[in-house]
């Protein structure tokens with residue numbers, strides 16, 4: 001079942017002359033984990049805002065085309081209700097903190113409190129997401145006196161705790177340490193298995209390759225590629241669009257130029273694929289000697 | 290100008306012990322990356338270099354100055370610092386004014402100021418945005434404005450706190466070119482980063498922090514191969530280092546050049562690798 005259906009979406013911010021999104025069409029199934037890649041200014045955040053209803057309800061501007069999420073026309077939803085259905089983790093975690101609370105624990109509980117979730121359940125859910133995002137130790141700290149990565153973890157936790165049906169994540173790991181990044185991808189992967197629909201704007205292609213079901217590449221507001229991570233992330237046009245590729249893909253492409261990558265093999269996007277390909281090269285050479 | 294950090298401890302008001310005895314010395318012109326898990330104390334440490342924070346115990350020296358005895362505005366002549374979140378750093382109406390702000394405060398002549406501004410804008414590739422309002426630019430360009438404003442101060446020591454966060458490859462290449470140019474001019478460059486591949490490709494010396502302490506400090510080929518210690522502070526070796534390990538490379542490789550070189554050598558002499566025989 002398609003949870004997100006976008007047809008010919010063109011959107012222009014107020015007081016700007018060029019659309020930030022142009023004729024975007026895409027569908028996302030329930031429980032799919034879709035990564036959005038693209039250079040700076042490609043429109044990734046704009047797409048995230050649209051799914052979350054901030055466009056057109058907060059940023060006005062001109063919206064053309066159809067955007068339906070969970071069967072509803074995005075123009076018709078009320079933002080207050082919509083935030084419960086579609087959770088958005090902002091690109092800048094500093095924008096996510098409510099300013100109303102004095103501790104990390106209260107900050108994360110804030111949304112649940114607003115919708116009147118019973119105390120016991122609230123406690124259980126807050127503790128669960130704090131463990132999931134690795135911030136149990138920060139419960140009593142002020143949400144402002146944290147390191148960059150700790151703030152980003154709090155921002156993520158405060159959305160996860162709401163258990164939205166659709167989760168929109170705008171570069172949620174930009175400030176995280178490397179293993180923390182991998183853990184967040186694992187948590188998101190697990191949520192997708194449980195049926196949550198995930199849209200994640202992200203530059204870290206190594207982890208997209210490992211964990212996402214599908215990749216949509218944007219450039220200058222247009223969809224320039226869509227498919228499995230293996231297909232999209234080895235598309236030779238990506239560098240021309242200013243989109244990064246993994247070191248595995250890059251080094252194998254250089255090796256292939258010297259005949260040091262098996263001719264019949266697709267370029268690798270993950271560590272496992274790179275290992276398998278280079279082992280095959282070494283074995284083939286060993287036979288020659 | 291030498292940086293010398295001697296057994297520095299720092300406790301935030303409220304009691305968080307962010308640094309627990311850090312000692313480091315950095316020679317003029319070195320290029321050093323600091324990595325380590327969220328909350329390890331990286332930002333806290335570098336804020337000691339420009340006097341934003343003073344050690345609770347221990348000493349920080351920048352050249353012949355002890356930071357505890359020198360005012361912040363004077364330290365700004367020696368240490369430039371680009372914040373992790375640059376939005377707190379920008380407040381002028383145009384990019385050009387923003388970039389001129391630092392040199393003006395340091396008391397340079399108008400000619401010197403305009404020369405520095407022009408140079409910094411060129412290095413950051415911001416010439417065509419000189420008259421824009423920083424807040425009309427995208428976050429990615431705003432970060433370049435913050436970089437340019439610090440470069441314009443022309444300090445012997447430059448510190449970047451997570452410069453590549455959220456940046457696309459072209460911007461990262463631009464930052465790399467900038468670091469290269471600064472290096473050629475003899476600047477000491479200190480960069481905090483979680484982007485371990487960027488670290489491997491651009492820095493020679495790597496300092497690994499965890500829980501307020503230095504866990505490792507040395508040449509990248511030594512440090513980035515120490516998987517078990519890195520994991521203690523939530524860092525993984527770079528992609529190509531991990532690939533080299535999987536393939537049984539004897540030496541730690543950090544860059545694609547090093548990877549390909551080792552690969553070619555192994556293909557020419559398959560017997561040189563004990564695992565290839567099994």
Ligand SMILES: Nc1ncnc2c1ncn2[C@@H]1O[C@H](COP(=O)(O)OP(=O)(O)OP(=O)(O)O)[C@@H](O)[C@H]1O
Nearest residue numbers: 013016020039040041042043044045046047427429
């Ligand atoms: N509030 C706004 N008002 C006007 N224009 C905007 C606004 N936000 C973004 N834009 C413009 O819309 C386009 C798409 O921006 P968007 O932020 O969606 O890109 P992005 O892919 O998220 O980039 P990044 O990787 O830098 O986060 C850009 O040209 C940008 O300058």
Ligand SMILES: Nc1ncnc2c1ncn2[C@@H]1O[C@H](COP(=O)(O)OP(=O)(O)OP(=O)(O)O)[C@@H](O)[C@H]1O
Nearest residue numbers: 145146147148149301307327328329330331332333
């Ligand atoms: N203003 C503050 N008041 C109190 N504690 C703070 C403050 N800023 C940071 N801390 C705490 O000090 C410790 C070190 O934080 P610091 O910002 O130096 O970490 P970091 O290594 O830069 O992490 P990150 O990679 O997440 O940016 C953390 O436990 C953090 O919560």
Ligand SMILES: [Mg+2]
Nearest residue numbers: 044045046091
């Ligand atoms: Mg964005």
Ligand SMILES: [Mg+2]
Nearest residue numbers: 147148332373
């Ligand atoms: Mg920091």
